[in-house]
Amino acid sequence: MSPKTLYDKIWDAHVAHEADDGTCLLYIDRHLVHEVTSPQAFEGLRMAGRTVRAPDKTIAVPDHNVPTTPGREDPKNMTEDSAIQVAALDKNAKDFGIHYYPVSDVRQGIVHIVGPEQGWTLPGMTVVCGDSHTATHGAFGALAHGIGTSEVEHVLATQTLIQRKGKNMKVEITGKLAPGVTAKDITLSVIGKTGTAGGTGYVIEYCGEAIRDLSMEGRMTVCNMAIEGGARAGLIAPDEKTFEYVKGRPHAPKGAQWEAALAWWKTLFSDEDAHWDKVVTLKGEDIAPVVTWGTSPEDVLPITADVPSADSFEGGKVGAAQRSLDYMGLTPGQKLSDIEIDTVFIGSCTNGRIEDLRAAAEILKGKKIAVKRAMVVPGSGLVRAQAEEEGLADIFIEAGFEWRLAGCSMCLAMNPDQLAPGERCAATSNRNFEGRQGRGGRTHLMSPAMAAAAAITGKLTDVREMM
Numbered sequence: 369m370s371p372k373t374l375y376d377k378i379w380d381a382h383v384a385h386e387a388d389d390g391t392c393l394l395y396i397d398r399h400l401v402h403e404v405t406s407p408q409a410f411e412g413l414r415m416a417g418r419t420v421r422a423p424d425k426t427i428a429v430p431d432h433n434v435p436t437t438p439g440r441e442d443p444k445n446m447t448e449d450s451a452i453q454v455a456a457l458d459k460n461a462k463d464f465g466i467h468y469y470p471v472s473d474v475r476q477g478i479v480h481i482v483g484p485e486q487g488w489t490l491p492g493m494t495v496v497c498g499d500s501h502t503a504t505h506g507a508f509g510a511l512a513h514g515i516g517t518s519e520v521e522h523v524l525a526t527q528t529l530i531q532r533k534g535k536n537m538k539v540e541i542t543g544k545l546a547p548g549v550t551a552k553d554i555t556l557s558v559i560g561k562t563g564t565a566g567g568t569g570y571v572i573e574y575c576g577e578a579i580r581d582l583s584m585e586g587r588m589t590v591c592n593m594a595i596e597g598g599a600r601a602g603l604i605a606p607d608e609k610t611f612e613y614v615k616g617r618p619h620a621p622k623g624a625q626w627e628a629a630l631a632w633w634k635t636l637f638s639d640e641d642a643h644w645d646k647v648v649t650l651k652g653e654d655i656a657p658v659v660t661w662g663t664s665p666e667d668v669l670p671i672t673a674d675v676p677s678a679d680s681f682e683g684g685k686v687g688a689a690q691r692s693l694d695y696m697g698l699t700p701g702q703k704l705s706d707i708e709i710d711t712v713f714i715g716s717c718t719n720g721r722i723e724d725l726r727a728a729a730e731i732l733k734g735k736k737i738a739v740k741r742a743m744v745v746p747g748s749g750l751v752r753a754q755a756e757e758e759g760l761a762d763i764f765i766e767a768g769f770e771w772r773l774a775g776c777s778m779c780l781a782m783n784p785d786q787l788a789p790g791e792r793c794a795a796t797s798n799r800n801f802e803g804r805q806g807r808g809g810r811t812h813l814m815s816p817a818m819a820a821a822a823a824i825t826g827k828l829t830d831v832r833e834m835m
């Protein structure tokens with residue numbers, strides 16, 4: 369047998385049919401659904417008189433549109449569009465008999481946090497969702513694709529997806545991370561190196577000592593942003609940490625089924641001589657705490673750097689950089705650590721897990737914020753409950769943070785949590801394009817610890833100075 373990558377192995381295990389032109393029909397193990405990209409898909413089923421093919425493998429949760437303040441069950445607290453989408457999901461979940469976590473359920477949260485938390489996401493699976501950050505689930509060694517609404521309908525109806533195989537890319541992070549450097553700094557630094565188109569056409573496997581050393585939460589942060597690096601999906605081979613995380617979760621296999629699953633999961637790694645179409649290597653020691661200065665995730669620099677000038681770039685990037693600088697209201701040569709911010713947002717499917725909240729609380733303990741507003745939005749109701757139990761919520765509240773209910777919140781401007789024009793935000797989310805967090809809002813992406821440090825000083829800050 370020829371050597372295979374992890375991606376090859378999962379792909380091969382799921383191909384139901386391959387056409388002469390290489391187009392494949394892939395079997396889908398888990399279909400995650402949220403309110404934004406599913407209404408038309410369910411409507412399509414209804415019109416065709418179809419049912420959901422595998423309701424027990426289909427899991428829905430509202431996350432993008434929901435407010436994160438008390439009273440959010442009341443549609444009056446949402447825009448009309450949001451209320452319609454959430455109501456449609458409620459109805460569709462009931463009518464089609466799929467698993468559902470409504471806003472009133474403590475397990476509700478961002479779909480990419482709920483899936484792993486409930487044990488729906490398992491190694492070796494194919495996981496899809498009408499959402500680009502489905503890549504997050506790759507942290508378990510699952511092949512996780514974001515899909516469009518017409519594909520959502522296709523998967524609902526058939527539990528299969530039409531796909532062509534992508535190429536294999538290896539991103540290796542060697543050695544150890546320095547103190548203050550986190551998974552977010554890894555994933556942003558990779559994009560800084562490859563650019564947002566570097567992964568186009570590839571499925572990335574992240575490997576190396578620094579990746580192995582990450583917790584499952586950290587691995588999810590890394591895979592989450594594979595998509596910002598242009599890749600179709602990101603993967604990390606499962607290991608003892610993965611199995612440990614999965615074991616005992618509500619929907620993880622049990623007993624003999626667990627043993628059988630584990631035996632297969634242990635074969636899920638890239639073979640020694642597997643072929644890679646592209647390889648990128650970063651040294652863990654070289655990665656610094658980073659922030660973005662522009663309007664693309666690739667506009668990333670160590671916090672110790674200065675704001676670049678547009679003419680330090682080449683080709684088409686010169687104009688793009690100038691536009692970014694204008695939009696962000698920054699002056700070339702200005703120290704990144706002198707940039708004053710108005711707002712801090714800690715949350716999202718990139719950094720809304722318990723470990724992220726712990727990292728931020730560690731920096732905030734006993735301190736007060738120096739920004740106009742700061743909010744922590746746990747990624748799920750269960751993350752929120754755990755953070756309360758651990759005393760993290762008290763640390764945030766005493767520091768001056770708002771302690772919110774779970775949802776996508778200020779990661780994107782689809783719910784009441786939005787930036788005002790010109791408002792500058794230190795955010796732990798994954799996208800920083802113009803208007804992402806609200807029209808005219810300015811986003812600087814960074815890790816939870818860096819966002820906490822910025823909250824205390826009111827400026828972008830090197831978290832290492834606070835440790």
Ligand SMILES: CC(C)[C@H](C(=O)O)[C@@H](O)C(=O)O
Pocket residue numbers: 404405432498499500501514780
């Ligand atoms: C609304 C949804 C389709 C979108 C996505 O696919 O990623 C959102 O989650 C985002 O992060 O921009």
Ligand code: SF4
Pocket residue numbers: 431432478480499501716717718775776779780797798
């Ligand atoms: S938290 Fe942000 S990135 Fe994640 S699914 Fe929600 S909107 Fe998309």
